[in-house]
Amino acid sequence: MGNRQIVKVLTLDDFDLKGKTVFLRVDMNCPIDPNTLEISGTRRIEEAIETLDSLKEAKVVIGSHQGRVGNNEYIGMDKHAKVLEKLIGRKIKYVEDTIGEAAQNAIKNLQEGDILLLDNLRLCAEENYEFTPENAAKTIMVTRLSKLFDLCVLDSFPSAHRSHPSIVGFAQVLPACAGRIVEREVRNLDEIMTVAKAPHVIVLGGSKIPDRLEAIKLLIQNGRADHVLLTGLIGNVFMRAQARIKSPMGIKREEEVVAKAHSLIGEYPDVFATPVDIAIDKDGERVEMDVREMGKGDKIYDLGPKTVEYYSKLIAGAGTVFISGPAGYFEKENFSYGTNALLNAVANSMATTIVSGGHLTTALRQQGLVDKINHISTAGGALVLYLTGTKLPMIKALEDAAIRYKSK
Numbered sequence: 001m002g003n004r005q006i007v008k009v010l011t012l013d014d015f016d017l018k019g020k021t022v023f024l025r026v027d028m029n030c031p032i033d034p035n036t037l038e039i040s041g042t043r044r045i046e047e048a049i050e051t052l053d054s055l056k057e058a059k060v061v062i063g064s065h066q067g068r069v070g071n072n073e074y075i076g077m078d079k080h081a082k083v084l085e086k087l088i089g090r091k092i093k094y095v096e097d098t099i100g101e102a103a104q105n106a107i108k109n110l111q112e113g114d115i116l117l118l119d120n121l122r123l124c125a126e127e128n129y130e131f132t133p134e135n136a137a138k139t140i141m142v143t144r145l146s147k148l149f150d151l152c153v154l155d156s157f158p159s160a161h162r163s164h165p166s167i168v169g170f171a172q173v174l175p176a177c178a179g180r181i182v183e184r185e186v187r188n189l190d191e192i193m194t195v196a197k198a199p200h201v202i203v204l205g206g207s208k209i210p211d212r213l214e215a216i217k218l219l220i221q222n223g224r225a226d227h228v229l230l231t232g233l234i235g236n237v238f239m240r241a242q243a244r245i246k247s248p249m250g251i252k253r254e255e256e257v258v259a260k261a262h263s264l265i266g267e268y269p270d271v272f273a274t275p276v277d278i279a280i281d282k283d284g285e286r287v288e289m290d291v292r293e294m295g296k297g298d299k300i301y302d303l304g305p306k307t308v309e310y311y312s313k314l315i316a317g318a319g320t321v322f323i324s325g326p327a328g329y330f331e332k333e334n335f336s337y338g339t340n341a342l343l344n345a346v347a348n349s350m351a352t353t354i355v356s357g358g359h360l361t362t363a364l365r366q367q368g369l370v371d372k373i374n375h376i377s378t379a380g381g382a383l384v385l386y387l388t389g390t391k392l393p394m395i396k397a398l399e400d401a402a403i404r405y406k407s408k
């Protein structure tokens with residue numbers, strides 16, 4: 001992991017924050033229980049507290065997205081407001097609006113020390129599209145709301161790879177700085193990347209397949225992935241590409257992603273490792289089998305022990321390990337084995353270690369392994385992309401804002 005991303009951004013320490021109205025973009029995109037629609041992991045809400053503590057004398061307007069339009073996790077932010085209020089022990093005002101009159105009035109009425117949480121920013125259609133920074137600055141969201149703010153604080157590292165209006169637009173027209181999470185992530189990752197040694201082992205699970213495929217190629221091309229050990233849904237996609245899973249799995253854009261995985265395997269035949277055995281759910285019971293023994297309709301919920309042994313050996317020989325995304329349906333006790341075993345292998349290796357994503361962060365905590373890891377981040381896709389050496393849109397927006405601010 002060679003080249004450093006030298007980052008020159010402003011931080012909260014560069015501004016007099018007293019009495020200022022601040023737009024704070026955080027990432028409170030939390031796992032949501034599909035049955036109850038309750039928040040099932042609050043880690044990303046907890047993370048907002050450090051920056052909020054630094055903004056105690058300001059009037060703070062928090063914006064975040066939650067889920068994607070049309071998926072199970074796409075809900076309003078009212079529950080987040082309650083969780084944050086409990087965790088921080090301060091009143092959190094909440095408005096069921098993003099850019100309309102209700103939101104604008106709520107912002108205008110803020111007093112010093114107040115915190116207001118806006119509703120899910122993706123309720124505003126614009127926030128679901130990628131823009132150039134210049135065009136993001138012209139969106140209705142940014143033109144309407146920026147008039148009410150003195151400063152933009154960007155702290156949503158997990159969504160730093162999105163060029164949505166709230167992430168790159170406000171920073172074009174307002175003074176902008178990094179919040180505490182972004183400041184720390186970038187500093188730590190930058191330090192780690194300068195000392196990181198080969199072989200680089202990437203353990204990749206998770207479900208956002210198109211994002212993952214794009215990042216894998218860049219990681220390999222940039223010398224950051226000598227071995228890619230695949231788990232979770234992305235592992236299944238590669239097993240279909242190898243024709244080891246025969247029937248369609250019913251995932252979005254399946255043929256397209258399988259074709260991409262197929263061409264990656266062809267291009268880099270020695271890099272990828274896929275599971276040899278797995279566990280499926282049979283009437284609530286865990287049943288382990290070789291991948292070749294799977295029947296039509298069997299759903300893979302976890303890795304089997306042979307795969308864990310095989311992957312653990314590669315992890316033990318690594319100079320740097322990056323693990324992102326659970327290895328299976330780890331929320332179900334019966335199927336948490338693979339995720340927990342791989343995390344243990346990572347924690348006990350001699351390598352420099354990075355653990356990424358909300359699910360793995362939670363699993364690490366549950367197992368008391370936090371102190372054995374060099375860097376832990378709730379970011380998933382953004383962190384994978386950062387490690388490829390790509391300049392993330394949010395970081396670029398912050399750097400450009402710093403240049404503009406200093407040249408004034």
Ligand code: 3PG
Pocket residue numbers: 027029067068158159162208379380381382
């Ligand atoms: C994440 O959890 O990866 C971020 O919140 C970004 O979410 P998105 O992939 O829906 O943009």
